[in-house]
Amino acid sequence: MRAEPQSFDRVLSSMCTEPHPVAREAAVRFLATNPGDPGTYPQVSELEREAVSRLGDVAGLAEASGYVASGGTEANLQAVRIARERADDHRPNVVMPESGHFSFRKAATVLEVDLRVVPTDDDHRADLEAVRQAADEETALVVGVAGSTEYGRVDPIPELGEVARAVDALFHVDAAWGGFVLPFTDYEWNFAHASVDTLTIDPHKMGQAAVPAGGLLVQDETLLDELAVDTPYLETTSQATLTGTRSGAGVASTVAALEELWPGGYAAQYERSQANAEWLAGELEALGYDVVEPTLPLVAADVSTPTFEALREAGWRISRTGSGELRVVCTPHVTRAMLEAFLADVAELTPQATAPVSSCD
Numbered sequence: 001m002r003a004e005p006q007s008f009d010r011v012l013s014s015m016c017t018e019p020h021p022v023a024r025e026a027a028v029r030f031l032a033t034n035p036g037d038p039g040t041y042p043q044v045s046e047l048e049r050e051a052v053s054r055l056g057d058v059a060g061l062a063e064a065s066g067y068v069a070s071g072g073t074e075a076n077l078q079a080v081r082i083a084r085e086r087a088d089d090h091r092p093n094v095v096m097p098e099s100g101h102f103s104f105r106k107a108a109t110v111l112e113v114d115l116r117v118v119p120t121d122d123d124h125r126a127d128l129e130a131v132r133q134a135a136d137e138e139t140a141l142v143v144g145v146a147g148s149t150e151y152g153r154v155d156p157i158p159e160l161g162e163v164a165r166a167v168d169a170l171f172h173v174d175a176a177w178g179g180f181v182l183p184f185t186d187y188e189w190n191f192a193h194a195s196v197d198t199l200t201i202d203p204h205k206m207g208q209a210a211v212p213a214g215g216l217l218v219q220d221e222t223l224l225d226e227l228a229v230d231t232p233y234l235e236t237t238s239q240a241t242l243t244g245t246r247s248g249a250g251v252a253s254t255v256a257a258l259e260e261l262w263p264g265g266y267a268a269q270y271e272r273s274q275a276n277a278e279w280l281a282g283e284l285e286a287l288g289y290d291v292v293e294p295t296l297p298l299v300a301a302d303v304s305t306p307t308f309e310a311l312r313e314a315g316w317r318i319s320r321t322g323s324g325e326l327r328v329v330c331t332p333h334v335t336r337a338m339l340e341a342f343l344a345d346v347a348e349l350t351p352q353a354t355a356p357v358s359s360c361d
């Protein structure tokens with residue numbers, strides 16, 4: 001029997017989504033290309049320069065430098081690597097709020113840096129005072145999160161940048177998930193708002209590109225030199241990427257999605273996703289659940305383990321935060337109709353649910 005991928009009908013847990021049709025088409029067309037070998041695959045290399053430039057437009061960076069990585073994990077690891085290479089210390093440290101993504105734990109292990117994880121405040125944002133206290137002269141990198149994976153929170157990015165400067169550390173912003181919705185909010189999160197050195201932004205999440213497509217952007221091209229190694233058998237002389245052979249499909253679909261959707265299409269999608277998140281949060285609250293206010297299109301609610309398991313049993317692809325809350329990510333494939341069906345199932349599992357489930361279009 002021919003294997004088929006899952007349908008997205010009941011997927012509420014993923015940071016990724018269905019690629020936009022133009023992104024899917026571009027991915028298929030460029031499937032057999034390798035931007036890691038520009039001498040052999042010049043067309044896709046040219047496209048990668050365009051992808052980086054367009055990602056710079058999204059993140060407030062004119063004259064953008066960087067590359068299309070395999071995802072946020074690689075981009076974050078490379079940001080840590082740049083900072084480590086730049087630091088004089090034998091074993092430098094990285095300061096990160098506890099809302100930081102687990103990819104930094106992998107980076108810290110691989111690169112042998114100390115990861116100093118500091119608490120967040122009552123609203124799940126980096127506690128500035130705690131970051132200030134943890135940062136010292138051995139700090140190579142301070143990390144801020146712009147759209148946290150668990151609660152969609154945005155750290156005080158300009159202030160964190162100042163903390164980094166004060167100890168002569170680099171400042172990295174992880175906008176892997178948030179990067180394609182934040183331009184349509186009032187948050188300060190990117191190169192234009194703060195002294196950001198490096199930034200992660202994933203086209204394969206809210207950017208609607210095909211997997212794998214992550215983005216690493218650097219404020220100053222010379223930061224990439226920290227990563228460069230010689231490449232004897234290729235026509236190009238050095239390589240700053242972590243992997244060698246890379247996905248041309250990811251690169252081409254990134255350009256196609258950005259060409260099609262930036263900025264109007266992404267803005268409209270953000271409005272839909274945010275309205276869906278606020279609607280779901282309101283309905284869950286009406287059913288009596290504690291809900292973490294969705295400041296970006298991501299809802300967390302305190303649903304009991306038996307209810308959570310029954311929903312999984314009913315086929316809903318849902319996940320939990322570290323402290324056990326149900327987590328629903330309102331990605332582009334998540335429609336109001338899907339959420340209505342989901343909510344009806346939640347209501348059925350809620351003891352003494354009295355609030356009627358309102359139907360919206």
Ligand SMILES: *Cc1c(COP(=O)(O)O)cnc(C)c1O
Binds near residue numbers: 072073101174202
């Ligand atoms: C998803 C995510 C990552 C990891 O990205 P991958 O593409 O899964 O490697 C890193 N940081 C944040 C904030 C994320 O949401």
